[in-house]
Amino acid sequence: MLNVCITCKKSDRISNAEENPIAETATAKPGESLYQALLEKNDSENIKIQPVKCLSACSNGCTVALAGEGRWSYVYGHMDAETDVEDILKGVAAYHKTDDGLVPWRERPVIFRKQVISRMPPMTGAHSSISEK
Amino acid sequence: MLNVCITCKKSDRISNAEENPIAETATAKPGESLYQALLEKNDSENIKIQPVKCLSACSNGCTVALAGEGRWSYVYGHMDAETDVEDILKGVAAYHKTDDGLVPWRERPVIFRKQVISRMPPMTGAHSSISEK
Numbered sequence: 001m002l003n004v005c006i007t008c009k010k011s012d013r014i015s016n017a018e019e020n021p022i023a024e025t026a027t028a029k030p031g032e033s034l035y036q037a038l039l040e041k042n043d044s045e046n047i048k049i050q051p052v053k054c055l056s057a058c059s060n061g062c063t064v065a066l067a068g069e070g071r072w073s074y075v076y077g078h079m080d081a082e083t084d085v086e087d088i089l090k091g092v093a094a095y096h097k098t099d100d101g102l103v104p105w106r107e108r109p110v111i112f113r114k115q116v117i118s119r120m121p122p123m124t125g126a127h128s129s130i131s132e133k
Numbered sequence: 134m135l136n137v138c139i140t141c142k143k144s145d146r147i148s149n150a151e152e153n154p155i156a157e158t159a160t161a162k163p164g165e166s167l168y169q170a171l172l173e174k175n176d177s178e179n180i181k182i183q184p185v186k187c188l189s190a191c192s193n194g195c196t197v198a199l200a201g202e203g204r205w206s207y208v209y210g211h212m213d214a215e216t217d218v219e220d221i222l223k224g225v226a227a228y229h230k231t232d233d234g235l236v237p238w239r240e241r242p243v244i245f246r247k248q249v250i251s252r253m254p255p256m257t258g259a260h261s262s263i264s265e266k
Binding site (some may be wrong): 001005050052054055056057063065067068069073074075114117118119120121123 | 134136185187188189197198200201202203206207208234249250251252253254256
């Protein structure tokens with residue numbers, strides 16, 4: 001499951017909006033745009049994409065969150081609808097192939113390696129929470 | 134369920150360590166200290182506290198994560214073993230009383246209102262993911 005925040009503004013555009021409110025209006029819903037771009041590009045039935053209103057990581061928008069039953073979940077920030085859609089979908093596919101959500105480091109897209117905001121252990125099995133992967 | 138990162142260093146001590154490596158050594162495991170302090174102060178059987186190795190929010194340590202079946206989950210940062218244990222436990226108790234993890238804003242401890250790093254919708258029921266609370 002990929003959760004996409006549809007209320008996110010790009011964090012780098014928050015300051016731009018103060019300088020140039022008109023430009024901001026033109027791109028007022030980057031989270032919604034990212035969600036639509038992901039829906040359009042996704043050709044896997046295994047990947048479910050869900051809109052979410054706010055992942056409470058607004059200063060790091062656009063944000064997405066990966067989650068699955070029995071798996072570690074991850075929140076990623078600074079995602080871009082124009083440049084990152086392909087990598088996000090590759091990352092979701094790699095996540096989907098695992099049982100525990102822990103994709104080997106080198107197999108994660110660079111944006112997932114560098115732009116993680118937080119992760120959380122699965123609800124089941126305390127043993128998995130001490131993974132160091 | 135309260136997940137407590139036991140590998141966290143306090144973010145404000147990361148820079149201090151450069152200035153004063155000896156002081157840092159003395160408080161080298163603030164995440165572990167926070168976990169122990171929470172275990173000691175917790176007198177509720179309903180609150181389960183679990184150690185986790187890394188919530189991937191290292192620049193915001195110490196970190197904790199609230200999660201529960203069918204509930205929104207939350208990651209919080211800049212928690213302090215000396216000043217925040219009571220508030221964290223109050224926040225967990227309030228969370229435990231809800232069905233969906235959404236504690237009314239005013240009933241959340243200030244540290245939970247101001248120091249949220251991210252949140253994630255429950256795995257069950259797409260309807261809940263568009264909550265604006």
